[in-house]
Amino acid sequence: MISKACKYGIRATIFVASKQEEGIKLNIKDIAREVDAPEAFTAKILQVLNKNRIITSLKGPYGGFYIEDYQLEQPVINIVNAIDGMSVFQECGLGLKQCSATHPCPMHDQYKIARDALLDAFQNTTIGQLAEQVNEGGSYIKNLHY
Amino acid sequence: MISKACKYGIRATIFVASKQEEGIKLNIKDIAREVDAPEAFTAKILQVLNKNRIITSLKGPYGGFYIEDYQLEQPVINIVNAIDGMSVFQECGLGLKQCSATHPCPMHDQYKIARDALLDAFQNTTIGQLAEQVNEGGSYIKNLHY
DNA sequence: TTCATAAAGGATAATTTTATCCTTTATGAA
DNA sequence: TTCATAAAGGATAAAATTATCCTTTATGAA
Ligand code: FES
Ligand code: FES
Numbered sequence A, B: 001m002i003s004k005a006c007k008y009g010i011r012a013t014i015f016v017a018s019k020q021e022e023g024i025k026l027n028i029k030d031i032a033r034e035v036d037a038p039e040a041f042t043a044k045i046l047q048v049l050n051k052n053r054i055i056t057s058l059k060g061p062y063g064g065f066y067i068e069d070y071q072l073e074q075p076v077i078n079i080v081n082a083i084d085g086m087s088v089f090q091e092c093g094l095g096l097k098q099c100s101a102t103h104p105c106p107m108h109d110q111y112k113i114a115r116d117a118l119l120d121a122f123q124n125t126t127i128g129q130l131a132e133q134v135n136e137g138g139s140y141i142k143n144l145h146y
Numbered sequence C: 001t002t003c004a005t006a007a008a009g010g011a012t013a014a015t016t017t018t019a020t021c022c023t024t025t026a027t028g029a030a
Numbered sequence D: 001t002t003c004a005t006a007a008a009g010g011a012t013a014a015a016a017t018t019a020t021c022c023t024t025t026a027t028g029a030a
Helices: A004-018 A028-034 A039-051 A077-083 A108-123 A127-135 B004-018 B028-034 B039-051 B077-083 B108-123 B127-135
Strands: A056-058 A064-066 B056-058 B064-066
Touching: A004 A028, A004 A039, A004 A077, A004 A127, A028 A039, A039 A056, A039 A077, A077 A108, A108 B108, B004 B028, B004 B039, B004 B077, B004 B127, B028 B039, B039 B056, B039 B077, B077 B108
Parallel strands: none
Antiparallel strands: A056 A064, B056 B064
C-alpha cells in the first residue's frame, strides 16, 4: 500500500506535531522510541521530511525537530508524496503501465473507487487534525505493549 | 498496494480464463507474452496458483494451463490471498502492528474506508466476470504498445 | 573561542522482492 | 517403450527496500 518508510514518517510527523504546543524540540532518539521505529532509519526519513518542509529541524544543542503552524495545515498526502511519490494514487490495480479510462484493465472501475478513497483519506486529513486526535487520547501512534 | 507477483498472477489468470471456451491449454510462454510479464517469474506464480486451485495445469505434451468451470466463479481475492496473503486487507494504514478499533491509529476511520473498498473490489468480482469483460473487448490485460 | 550536542550525509549491510536459469518429473502420442 | 514436450522444482542472481554505522556540519551555551 504505502512503504514502511512512509508509515514511519507519518507516525513521526504526527508525534512531532502533537508536541507543538509545548514548544519543545524533539530529537531522533525520542521520536523513534515513541513511534516504535528504528532510530537510524527514522533519521533518514526525517531528513527528507525536513527537506520537503513537512517538519523543521535545527542542528546542534537545544536543536531537534519541531513543526511550525503552517505545517500543521498540510494534508498527510504531502508526507506520502515526499517519501513514496504519488504513484500509488495513479497506478493500475492490475499493474498495467498506464491506468486509463480509454484502455482500462478489467478491474479499473472497482479499483479506482478504492484508490480514490485512499487518495481522499490522505488528501483531506491534515497533520494537525491527526495530532489533535492523538492529544485528545482517542487514537495512538505507538503500538500497544504486548 | 499488492505485489507485482500478484498483479502478474491476476492478469495471467484472467487471460487463461478468457480462453476457457476455446478448450485449449496455454503454455507459460504464451501467457507471459500476452500479459507482458517475465516468463520465468510467471512460471513460479502459476505454480502457486495451480497449488491453490485457482487454475489447473497439466504437464507434458498437449499440456499447459487452463481453468475449470468452478474456478471461474472464484473471487479475485482468492488470487491475492494465494500470492500475497490477506494482510493488505487487515493491516494498519500507519503501520501499527495491529489495526483495531479499540487502539486505533489516528487515520483508522478514513483508512478503513479505503481498505474496505479494496476488499470489496477483490471480493465481489469473480475471475469469470473479468474474463468476460476482456472477451467483450471493453478492457485489457495487456499494455498498450507505445 | 571552545566544546558538547544534535541533525545531515555518506557508505555499507541485511532483508525482501523480483527475476533468471537449469534440472527433474509427468504426460501422451507415435 | 521411446521420445519430445511442458510444468514443477531447486539454486542463484539482480534489484529494491529497509536498516545500521560512522563521519561531517551546524549550533548555541559556557
Ligand atoms: S487501468 Fe487498471 S486500474 Fe485503471
Ligand atoms: S489502526 Fe491504523 S488503520 Fe486501523
